[in-house]
Amino acid sequence: MITRLQIRKPDDMHVHLREGDMMREVVPHTAGVFGRALVMPNLKNAVIHGTSAARYRDEILRACSELRLPFDPLMTVKLTAQTTTDVIKGAYSCGVAAVKLYPEGVTTNSTGGIRDPDQINPDVFRAMAHNGMVLCVHAEEPGLFSLDRESGYLRHVEKIATAHPNLRIVIEHITSRDGVEFVHRAGPNVAATITVHHLLITLDDVIGDKLNPHNFCKPIAKREADRAALVTAALSGNPKFFLGTDSAPHAQDTKECASGCAGCFTAPAAIELLTEIFDAHGALPGLESFTSIFGAQFYGLGLNMGTITIVKEPWEIPATCGAVVPFMAGKRIGWRVAK
Numbered sequence: 001m002i003t004r005l006q007i008r009k010p011d012d013m014h015v016h017l018r019e020g021d022m023m024r025e026v027v028p029h030t031a032g033v034f035g036r037a038l039v040m041p042n043l044k045n046a047v048i049h050g051t052s053a054a055r056y057r058d059e060i061l062r063a064c065s066e067l068r069l070p071f072d073p074l075m076t077v078k079l080t081a082q083t084t085t086d087v088i089k090g091a092y093s094c095g096v097a098a099v100k101l102y103p104e105g106v107t108t109n110s111t112g113g114i115r116d117p118d119q120i121n122p123d124v125f126r127a128m129a130h131n132g133m134v135l136c137v138h139a140e141e142p143g144l145f146s147l148d149r150e151s152g153y154l155r156h157v158e159k160i161a162t163a164h165p166n167l168r169i170v171i172e173h174i175t176s177r178d179g180v181e182f183v184h185r186a187g188p189n190v191a192a193t194i195t196v197h198h199l200l201i202t203l204d205d206v207i208g209d210k211l212n213p214h215n216f217c218k219p220i221a222k223r224e225a226d227r228a229a230l231v232t233a234a235l236s237g238n239p240k241f242f243l244g245t246d247s248a249p250h251a252q253d254t255k256e257c258a259s260g261c262a263g264c265f266t267a268p269a270a271i272e273l274l275t276e277i278f279d280a281h282g283a284l285p286g287l288e289s290f291t292s293i294f295g296a297q298f299y300g301l302g303l304n305m306g307t308i309t310i311v312k313e314p315w316e317i318p319a320t321c322g323a324v325v326p327f328m329a330g331k332r333i334g335w336r337v338a339k
């Protein structure tokens with residue numbers, strides 16, 4: 001029986017760190033475990049230019065240096081109807097790694113997103129591909145029935161991927177069997193992140209019994225067949241699938257209310273829950289590729305140098321982390337990252 005596991009420091013290829021007090025509250029949960037994370041741009045004032053991404057990166061780095069946590073935040077900017085090739089070049093020169101496509105209105109702070117993906121200037125995609133920047137897509141078709149939104153958006157991704165074979169595209173937080181099949185079928189320029197929560201829950205964990213707002217996120221968790229397809233993909237050893245937690249903290253009162261915010265705060269136990277999943281499938285030897293290798297390779301980054309140690313030791317996910325209720329609060333887990 002394996003009771004201790006050392007893996008290369010992982011990368012979280014999709015995280016929400018927020019700003020100000022909330023950022024300082026949540027960032028240690030990510031920076032204490034992950035070597036790098038791709039930080040999403042959906043702040044209240046969205047990050048749409050390289051200069052604001054660089055400022056945001058500095059804010060995160062300052063917080064991490066006060067905590068003495070070595071951490072390399074990889075930055076993103078949000079694609080808008082006003083994004084030009086110059087904006088892309090400027091972002092590239094500020095070290096921005098990826099550009100995020102949010103369809104209008106589908107999730108937290110996504111107003112000012114893209115209404116019609118056909119209207120995006122192809123030169124913007126060409127400039128991204130030219131500079132080696134990645135397109136991250138929140139693949140949900142606004143207005144469709146919620147369980148069909150991801151499947152309904154894949155045709156847009158297919159169009160972009162086919163027209164721009166040199167542009168690397170990540171379908172973020174895939175949630176459906178259709179999404180998994182699409183990524184398998186698509187060219188080598190298309191990959192996907194998978195979250196921890198979508199490997200664990202279905203729609204029933206949100207609304208099947210009493211309403212659980214802490215399991216509510218976008219895209220919404222779907223059917224058991226979808227969850228099973230995600231688990232198979234994550235365990236498959238196919239480098240097109242890698243970890244992006246989509247850890248998305250919201251203060252407790254903005255989740256436990258009418259019109260509650262979407263997002264699961266998974267960072268406090270992401271690696272531990274994932275280790276449990278891989279362990280339950282006898283797949284621990286494949287964990288490191290999913291967490292620490294495939295994402296970096298797709299992004300063309302070197303691998304992290306350090307390691308983390310995960311030990312078989314029970315603990316309980318806390319009821320709260322500051323103002324935020326973490327995903328699966330109170331759950332006993334069998335694995336723990338050694339500090």
Ligand code: NCD
Nearest residue numbers: 016107108217218248262263
């Ligand atoms: C994210 C957030 O809160 O910023 N919410 C979520 O449900 N996943 C935004 C996102 O990634 O869609």
Ligand code: ZN
Nearest residue numbers: 014040246248
């Ligand atoms: Zn997200």
